Amino acid sequence: MNYIWHILVMISIYAVLAASLNLVAGYTGLLSLCHAAFYGIGAYATTLLMMQMGLGFFPAMALAVPLTALLSLLIAIPSLRLRGDYFVLATLGFQIIVFSLLYNCVRLTRGPYGIPGIPIPSLFGVPVDTVFKYFLFSTTISTGALAILWLLIRSPFGRLLRAVRDDEVAAAALGKNVPAVKTMAFALGAGLAAIPGAMFAGYMRYIDPTSFTVGETIFILSAVVIGGAGSFWGPLVGSAFLVALPEALRLIQIPDAVAANLRQVTYGLLLVVLMRIRPRGIMGEYEFK
Amino acid sequence: MGEVALECRGLRKSFGGVHAVDGLDLSFESGTVTALVGPNGAGKTTLFHLICGALRCDNGDVLYRGRRINGLPPWATARLGIGRLFQDVRVFGSLTVLENLLVGFPDQEGEAPLVALLGRGRVSRREADHKVKALQWLGLVGLADRSSALAGSLSFGQQKLLAIARLLAGGADVLLLDEPTAGVHPTLVDRLLTVIRRLAGEGRTVILIEHNTSVVLGVADWVYFLDEGQVASFGLPAEVLADPSVRAAFAGLGGRRQ
Ligand SMILES: Nc1ncnc2c1ncn2[C@@H]1O[C@H](COP(=O)(O)OP(=O)(O)OP(=O)(O)O)[C@@H](O)[C@H]1O
Ligand SMILES: [Mg+2]
Numbered sequence: 001m002n003y004i005w006h007i008l009v010m011i012s013i014y015a016v017l018a019a020s021l022n023l024v025a026g027y028t029g030l031l032s033l034c035h036a037a038f039y040g041i042g043a044y045a046t047t048l049l050m051m052q053m054g055l056g057f058f059p060a061m062a063l064a065v066p067l068t069a070l071l072s073l074l075i076a077i078p079s080l081r082l083r084g085d086y087f088v089l090a091t092l093g094f095q096i097i098v099f100s101l102l103y104n105c106v107r108l109t110r111g112p113y114g115i116p117g118i119p120i121p122s123l124f125g126v127p128v129d130t131v132f133k134y135f136l137f138s139t140t141i142s143t144g145a146l147a148i149l150w151l152l153i154r155s156p157f158g159r160l161l162r163a164v165r166d167d168e169v170a171a172a173a174l175g176k177n178v179p180a181v182k183t184m185a186f187a188l189g190a191g192l193a194a195i196p197g198a199m200f201a202g203y204m205r206y207i208d209p210t211s212f213t214v215g216e217t218i219f220i221l222s223a224v225v226i227g228g229a230g231s232f233w234g235p236l237v238g239s240a241f242l243v244a245l246p247e248a249l250r251l252i253q254i255p256d257a258v259a260a261n262l263r264q265v266t267y268g269l270l271l272v273v274l275m276r277i278r279p280r281g282i283m284g285e286y287e288f289k
Numbered sequence: 290m291g292e293v294a295l296e297c298r299g300l301r302k303s304f305g306g307v308h309a310v311d312g313l314d315l316s317f318e319s320g321t322v323t324a325l326v327g328p329n330g331a332g333k334t335t336l337f338h339l340i341c342g343a344l345r346c347d348n349g350d351v352l353y354r355g356r357r358i359n360g361l362p363p364w365a366t367a368r369l370g371i372g373r374l375f376q377d378v379r380v381f382g383s384l385t386v387l388e389n390l391l392v393g394f395p396d397q398e399g400e401a402p403l404v405a406l407l408g409r410g411r412v413s414r415r416e417a418d419h420k421v422k423a424l425q426w427l428g429l430v431g432l433a434d435r436s437s438a439l440a441g442s443l444s445f446g447q448q449k450l451l452a453i454a455r456l457l458a459g460g461a462d463v464l465l466l467d468e469p470t471a472g473v474h475p476t477l478v479d480r481l482l483t484v485i486r487r488l489a490g491e492g493r494t495v496i497l498i499e500h501n502t503s504v505v506l507g508v509a510d511w512v513y514f515l516d517e518g519q520v521a522s523f524g525l526p527a528e529v530l531a532d533p534s535v536r537a538a539f540a541g542l543g544g545r546r547q
Pocket of ligand 1: 304307308309327328330331332333336376
């Protein structure tokens, strides 16, 4: 049974990751390749605030969110002025830099050894100490984060993001400060990615840099694209699908060593096939150009 | 005579060796409709780019109500009240017709994410109010029954009307219209001209680029005839259009436009 709860915890984490990237990539049309960096910054910030400053899980997460959003401005402000392709490359560069900082700032992050012994989160004094409890805990947090995203997307702000995505020249001619709008969307997406970072750290109780690689960014992006960029439900469907897929492969009794490779191949194939038959994803609204 | 709303002084812009705008001195009074006519490549669209800040001029000044506005980015000139209809229309294709209009309203608090989250009651009251107004504008251009269609699915002519309605919803004071009637169904052209006259009647300044002689005669108070980036003639529509060289330029346009 724990096994099912575990999968559902992972889905709840990836749902928020994919949905927050969707705000940036699907709704605003900014193809960002550093989402795992924000996920990682959120995870490390929460962990360090808990372990070094003695904060509880929620205060630590509540600080990690604005901190991650602020750090995202380091890349957003210089690179959002660049043309599309250069922006994509700049975010890829940021992803690589953040990974290498996590890996090499040994005194802060313990580098490749990772940080073990992250305290168990607790809610109203009750420790969240079983997989089932964590499932309830993480689903609640992720529902909250998704509700915020839902409200943003349905608001005039969300409409403005889609307008900017469709035609930024026209948006500017209507008096919209396009660089400011993009920066805000980017920072919000980054800040929201810190929430699953905290959820992941509190669940695993151990983090190391390998969870926050370029590969992870691609995985999150795949969940967005497969589910359907620019639709609210798309990334949720996409992440449920991608998280459950390897487990399904395991159920049909493929040995683990093979399954790990097969997983990569399957993702790749799936992306190619899906982009052929449904370029807008399963729930799709918006097609990357 | 109204006061001068917009003025261009010695405006120049070249692309490589092409002098697209080559020393233009123009002025536009509020409450009037001015037509800019001229052959293809005369620099009309480039002039609009310069006025709204999409392009930077090499030389000269653009003055809005006496204030120098060259160097301001397009969103800033738009906020001052300079609205623009693009020659290539530019609707938000994946938004509905109604949403296109709703984006057009200026100063929306709900476009700030925090207000969108925390001031939801206020924002939705404002939205409801905007929706009513938006539907009125859509009615005016004959698109009210298409309000929930995706803008990208409309015909070119309908997209143009939508872009005009979106511009009107924004309440701009100076309207730069790049070929508003091209591609619009003849039955709607008349309605469009009535709207343009009414806007001028309200004291707004309308500047339109137009290739159709009867539209110019029907709606414009003044005409600038531009050629190779310069003012070739200026005056009342009937006078300017009577000029044989102007007529020749218009005749040359006939076969080219679809
Ligand atoms: N971005 C650009 N780069 C290079 N040349 C340009 C650019 N924009 C315009 N031009 C040139 O400047 C001149 C004026 O172009 P513009 O588009 O302003 O003409 P127009 O009067 O609007 O013509 P039309 O009636 O065809 O719309 C043309 O020779 C055009 O080729
Ligand atoms: Mg033109």
